[in-house]
Amino acid sequence: MNKRLSNMFFALFIALSLLPAQTWATGYTGTKYPIVLVHGLFGFDNIGPVEYFYGIPAALRADGAQVFVTQVSAANSTEVRGEQLLAQVKQILAVTGASKVNLIGHSHGSPTSRYVASVRPDLVASVTSVGGVNKGSKFADFLLGVAPPGTYSNAAIVSLTNGASKLISFLSGQPKLPQNAAMAAASLSTPGSLKFNAAHPDGVPTSACGEGAYNVNGIAYYSWSGAQQATNLLDASDPILVLTSLAFNGEPNDGLVGTCSSHLGQVIRDNYAMNHLDEVNQLIGLVNIFETNPVTLYRQHANRLKNSGL
Numbered sequence: 001m002n003k004r005l006s007n008m009f010f011a012l013f014i015a016l017s018l019l020p021a022q023t024w025a026t027g028y029t030g031t032k033y034p035i036v037l038v039h040g041l042f043g044f045d046n047i048g049p050v051e052y053f054y055g056i057p058a059a060l061r062a063d064g065a066q067v068f069v070t071q072v073s074a075a076n077s078t079e080v081r082g083e084q085l086l087a088q089v090k091q092i093l094a095v096t097g098a099s100k101v102n103l104i105g106h107s108h109g110s111p112t113s114r115y116v117a118s119v120r121p122d123l124v125a126s127v128t129s130v131g132g133v134n135k136g137s138k139f140a141d142f143l144l145g146v147a148p149p150g151t152y153s154n155a156a157i158v159s160l161t162n163g164a165s166k167l168i169s170f171l172s173g174q175p176k177l178p179q180n181a182a183m184a185a186a187s188l189s190t191p192g193s194l195k196f197n198a199a200h201p202d203g204v205p206t207s208a209c210g211e212g213a214y215n216v217n218g219i220a221y222y223s224w225s226g227a228q229q230a231t232n233l234l235d236a237s238d239p240i241l242v243l244t245s246l247a248f249n250g251e252p253n254d255g256l257v258g259t260c261s262s263h264l265g266q267v268i269r270d271n272y273a274m275n276h277l278d279e280v281n282q283l284i285g286l287v288n289i290f291e292t293n294p295v296t297l298y299r300q301h302a303n304r305l306k307n308s309g310l
């Protein structure tokens with residue numbers, strides 16, 4: 001190869017290596033609309049280096065997705081959290097120039113996302129529920145049952161929960177987000193969820209444990225969830241989820257959400273060998289090594305959205 005040609009190749013190599021990483025990516029996760037991740041109860045965007053959706057944003061970005069991690073009140077009603085999310089969705093649309101977003105919500109993040117899709121369907125391409133509290137959590141029912149509002153034990157739980165939520169907000173750099181544990185518990189209970197669903201029914205199954213409508217108002221609805229509690233001997237949160245699962249009286253659940261409650265729109269799968277925290281790759285990647293990695297599920301889903309023109 002003559003010197004001039006090799007210099008040209010070298011210059012070309014430098015030029016290509018200066019291009020953004022996305023240009024090199026396969027495009028496997030390259031959705032048309034930005035992906036917006038929405039956390040659950042006691043959630044946050046990140047506390048220091050620890051993300052709520054642990055390792056998931058980077059894995060989605062690696063092959064082309066634009067990903068935004070939102071932060072709403074750690075503990076509050078679905079409607080309050082939904083309004084906070086709507087404001088952030090509008091900011092994301094303004095920054096990216098996109099016309100819609102793909103919302104992916106974990107736990108309380110699912111009804112929070114559904115609220116935005118319900119009040120502003122023009123801004124949403126899809127809603128995906130991961131371990132979503134779509135028809136309430138028997139654990140919230142249990143808490144409200146043993147500690148009804150007005151009792152001393154309820155006041156103690158509310159006070160503890162508000163304190164924890166304020167601490168989470170402070171640590172994650174959003175100390176001003178309003179926290180209201182009593183409203184969160186009411187929203188996550190079965191009666192509270194059914195009341196919310198009556199006003200915002202899109203994608204929610206009308207049968208007890210079937211699928212919901214795949215598409216409502218031009219918005220695609222999907223869900224998946226785990227149905228196991230203890231999945232990794234090294235994860236200190238597993239015994240807690242084994243305990244909370246007792247509130248479900250043998251009904252399949254992921255430790256905090258019943259399998260049927262997790263259904264929304266197209267049910268991709270509802271019995272992964274994952275617990276409620278595994279669904280967001282917690283604690284810090286300690287998940288079931290005999291099950292598909294949760295990060296892989298998010299990547300596969302981004303590809304599913306992409307192939308659906310979303």
Ligand code: CA
Pocket residue numbers: 231232235275277278281282283286287288
């Ligand atoms: Ca885990």
